[in-house]
Amino acid sequence: GENVEQHPSTLSVQEGDSAVIKCTYSDSASNYFPWYKQELGKGPQLIIDIRSNVGEKKDQRIAVTLNKTAKHFSLHITETQPEDSAVYFCAAFLSNDYKLSFGAGTTVTVRA
Amino acid sequence: EPEVTQTPSHQVTQMGQEVILRCVPISNHLYFYWYRQILGQKVEFLVSFYNNEISEKSEIFDDQFSVERPDGSNFTLKIRSTKLEDSAMYFCASRTHTTNYGYTFGSGTRLTVV
Numbered sequence: 001g002e003n004v005e006q007h008p009s010t011l012s013v014q015e016g017d018s019a020v021i022k023c024t025y026s027d028s029a030s031n032y033f034p035w036y037k038q039e040l041g042k043g044p045q046l047i048i049d050i051r052s053n054v055g056e057k058k059d060q061r062i063a064v065t066l067n068k069t070a071k072h073f074s075l076h077i078t079e080t081q082p083e084d085s086a087v088y089f090c091a092a093f094l095s096n097d098y099k100l101s102f103g104a105g106t107t108v109t110v111r112a
Numbered sequence: 113e114p115e116v117t118q119t120p121s122h123q124v125t126q127m128g129q130e131v132i133l134r135c136v137p138i139s140n141h142l143y144f145y146w147y148r149q150i151l152g153q154k155v156e157f158l159v160s161f162y163n164n165e166i167s168e169k170s171e172i173f174d175d176q177f178s179v180e181r182p183d184g185s186n187f188t189l190k191i192r193s194t195k196l197e198d199s200a201m202y203f204c205a206s207r208t209h210t211t212n213y214g215y216t217f218g219s220g221t222r223l224t225v226v
Contacts, residue, residue: 034215043116043203043217044155089155098143099168100215102155 002027004092006103014111019077021106023090026071032093033066033073034100037086044089048075080110114138118204118218125194125225133189133221135204144187145205145215146179148172155203161187194225 003026013019025033031052036044050057050064050073057064061080066073077084090103117136125131137144146158159169161179169177176192187206191198204218 036217041219043118043219045217046215099145099157099160100147100155101157104154 002030002092002094002101004090004101004103006090006106008106009104010107010109012109012111013080015081016079019075019080019084019108019110021075021088021090021108022072023074023092023103024070024072025092025101027092027094028068028071029094030092030101031095033064034091034093035062035064035075036089036091036102038089038105039086047088077108080108082110082112084108085110114216116204116206116216116218118202118221120221121219122222123224125223127196127225128193131191131194131223133191133202133204133223135187135189135218136185137187137204137206138208138216139185141206141208141216143167143207144179144181145207146189147203147205147217149201149203149220151200158189158202191223194223196225199223199225 006023034049035047037047038044048059048062048064050066061078063076087105087107089105091100093100119134144161147155149155157170159173160167178190180188201220201222203220205215207215
């Protein structure tokens with residue numbers, strides 16, 4: 001099965017600075033890589049995703065990059081704000097079994 | 113925006129009791145999932161369900177677990193005889209059949225076994 005590793009486990013940044021979270025995956029057949037934001041007491045909310053035929057995707061302050069050769073993908077948050085504080089999960093999706101494999105999560109704290 | 117609805121938000125049960133966690137997936141979605149998150153750990157896949165049957169289950173999903181779509185709108189997870197280690201957040205998710213992507217998660221049920 002797919003194995004997703006995520007780093008760092010915690011990240012503290014000053015408001016306005018950038019945050020970068022990195023993930024690696026094991027199965028080269030994975031073809032979809034979503035990122036979820038989880039706030040306390042809530043379910044994972046999709047914030048951005050990328051498919052294997054694309055190298056980079058951006059949505060306002062959030063961007064994701066994918067390196068298929070190295071089997072890693074990253075989330076970049078620019079101009080961080082206090083409301084960006086949450087746990088972020090990366091995930092990989094294997095198209096032949098239709099389930100998501102999650103990373104362990106990164107707790108992001110944005111200091112005002 | 114369509115939502116996946118889960119009830120209850122929090123369930124406390126005694127060890128050995130049966131619990132049923134309920135989910136109402138998005139109405140035009142055909143694939144349904146349960147995931148579990150033990151406090152401080154990864155979100156883990158439990159089971160996927162399509163066309164009124166289980167399509168895949170993980171090692172966690174043993175004989176004490178079952179799923180059902182009893183009435184065309186609800187999707188339930190039953191734990192027959194709860195153990196302390198079943199304490200976790202349980203998330204229901206659904207996705208449309210028109211794409212392999214686009215999971216929508218519910219807000220979860222926090223199960224506490226005492």
